C-alpha cells in the first residue's frame with residue numbers, strides 16, 4: 001500500500017482533459033490525481049454483438065487520453081471489471097483522500113454512483129460530483145410552481161432566460177496538469193480482451209464543426225442526402241467535446257442549432273425527473289395499454305432494410321453500415337416500425353441502442369417515445385408519417401435512397417411489406433382502442 005495520499009478522477013461520459021469540471025476540481029486539490037477508467041462488465045454484457053461502435057470509440061479515445069497524459073508523466077489506470085471490484089482493489093493499493101466524478105443522470109448510473117459513494121464513505125473517502133455534460137440539470141430549470149417541464153417550448157424559453165455568461169465559463173485545467181499522479185502504465189486492454197471485434201466501415205466523425213455548417217443548419221438539416229448536421233452526437237455522448245464551448249458557439253451563430261442542444265438537455269431533465277422511463281415504461285402510462293402485433297419476421301425485415309419502403313430501407317441500411325442515421329430518417333423509420341407494423345417501440349429503441357454510434361439513453365428513449373406518441377412532448381397518435389410523401393419532401397431526387405440502396409430501381413423494388421393506407425387505419429384503430437380504456 002502506497003502511503004502518499006492521492007485523489008482519483010473517474011472518467012465516464014467526459015473523456016477529455018480540457019474544460020472538464022470534475023477533473024478541474026480534482027487537479028486543484030492538494031493531492032496528485034490518479035485518472036481511471038472502468039470497462040464495466042455489467043454494462044458491456046448488455047451489448048448483443050461482438051461489434052460495438054461505442055466501445056470502439058471509447059477504446060480509441062482512451063488511447064488519445066493516454067498519449068496526452070504521458071506528456072505529463074502520468075497514465076490512465078484502466079480496468080475491466082466492475083466499479084465495486086476495482087475500487088476495492090484501488091483502496092488496497094493507495095491511500096485515497098477523495099474520488100471525483102462528473103454526474104450521470106441515468107437511473108442505473110445514479111444507483112451505481114450511490115453504491116460506490118456508500119462504499120467509499122465507509123472508508124472515510126470523499127465522493128465529490130460535479131455537473132459537466134449539460135448546462136442545466138436536476139432542479140435548475142423548473143416551472144414557477146416548482147414542477148418539471150414536460151413540454152419543450154416553455155422549457156427552452158426558461159432555459160434561454162436562465163443562461164448567463166458564468167454558465168459558459170470554461171474550466172481551464174492546463175496550469176494544473178503537473179498535478180497528475182506520476183506513473184507509467186501501458187496496460188490498455190485490447191478490444192478482443194474486452195470481448196469485442198473491430199467493425200468494418202466504421203468512421204468516427206471529426207470533433208470540429210464549421211461555422212459555415214452551423215450557419216446553414218436551418219436550410220440543410222432536414223435533407224438526409226446533404227451533410228448538413230454536425231455529427232457531434234458521439235462527442236457529446238462521451239464528452240470528447242465540451243458542452244459549454246459548443247453552446248457558446250451555437251449562441252453566437254444559430255438559434256435553431258442551439259435549440260437542438262437544448263432538446264438534448266430537455267431529454268436529460270426528463271430522465272432525471274421521470275425515472276420510470278428508464279424502466280421500460282411509457283412516459284404516459286395509458287400508452288402501455290396498446291396491444292402490439294410484434295411480428296418477428298416483419299421486425300427482421302425492418303432491421304435489415306427490406307420493408308419495400310425505400311426511404312425506410314435506406315435509413316436502416318445507413319444505420320447498419322455506418323452506425324449513423326439522419327434525424328429525419330430516424331423519425332420515419334421509427335414511425336414506420338411502430339405505426340405501420342405495430343411493433344413495440346421498445347424493440348426499435350433496443351435495436352438503435354445497439355447500432356447507433358451516438359446512442360444516448362435520454363435522447364434515444366425521447367426520440368422513440370416521441371414517434372410512439374407516448375412521450376412527454378410527442379407527435380399526436382393520429383399523425384402517421386406517409387413514407388412516400390416524406391420521400392417527395394425530403395429526398396425528392398432519391399439521392400439519399402440511391403446512396404444506401406445502390407441498385408435501387410423504382411419500378412422493380414421489393415414489394416411493400418404492408419399497404420400504407422391499410423396500416424394507417426389499423427394503427428388508428430389500435431391506438432384509439434387502447435386510449436379509450
Ligand code: FAD
Nearest residue numbers: 229230231232233260264327330334358359360363364367
Ligand atoms: P445535429 O442535428 O447536428 O444536432 C446537434 C446535437 O444536438 C446532436 O448531436 C444531439 O446531441 C443534439 N440533438 C439534436 N436533435 C436532438 C433531439 N431530437 N433530441 C435530443 N438531442 C438532439 N440523439 C442522440 O444523441 N442519441 C440517440 O441515441 C438518439 N436516438 C434517436 C432516436 C430516434 C427514434 C429519434 C427520432 C431521434 C434520436 N436522436 C438521438 C436525436 C437526433 O436524431 C440525433 O441527435 C441527431 O440525428 C444526431 O445527428 P447530429 O449529431 O448530426 O445532430
